[in-house]
Amino acid sequence: MAVSALPATSTGGVRALWAPLGAAGLALAATTYIGLVDPNESGHYPTCPFLALTGNFCPGCGSLRAVHALTSGDVGAALSFNVLTVAAVVVLAGLWARWLLRRWRGEPRRAVAPAWTLYLLLGVIVVFWVVRNLAVGEALAP
């Protein structure tokens, strides 16, 4: 949030890249930590509050283990922990690349994703949330 409060630059070029590069640095630091501190061992990270309170998985459950699996290159394990997280990593990486390019060129943000795509995202998350708690959706459970 502090990032967005900073004054805008309209020039592009290297100096405009601090925000995407800073975000990438933070993401890399967090990923490194998750790679080094294994979330499969209990006590390393807090349990998901929703899981602890209700006993049901939330749509994000398994994310830490999925990221940990990705750091060791085990995409299959990552997918089995949380399909959505792996998809989100891909989508966020793509958005980040577009952001970087736009900052580099000094372009303003013009394109807006159609609203239905965001409502679709919401629907996918809710369906995923429900199904992974059902017997038929066991494959989607972390």
Added chain:
Amino acid sequence: MSDYGNPADPNKPDPNQPDPNQPGQADWSQPSEPPTGQPPVGQGDQGYGTQQYGQQQPYGQPQYGQPQYGQQPYGQPTGAPPQNYLVWAILSTLFCCLPLGIASIVFAAQVNGKYEAGDHAGAQESSEKAKKFAIWSAIAGLVVIGLYILFVIVIAAGSDS
């Protein structure tokens, strides 16, 4: 979405600055209503709800970038779309705080939907709400982590004695 602080238009007010002329900002009970402070203007009466979704406008006016309601409410520019903070919504849904993340996604979708419909003031309003939820989920995440660290320290102290 991920373009923090990018300038779209030199006339654009900083979206992070609260707009004193925007009474609907804190009005949580009526999220989809137009701001109450807006005076009724001739064209504005038919503007909301009817003149949207790509209907052909007279005289071949381009739909975007034109003042649709006969006025520019609150001096909002029609240039760049408001920030929808979708990345924060996704991150908080996956890693932190499910209900806040879900609400954030709804507001992000509202931003884009209202912007598409030409309701720039409404899109700005939804953007402010999306931002509030992003901040709250970040705070909630820090609180959860803080409580957990505290909890671990208490357990460690308990097992030492």
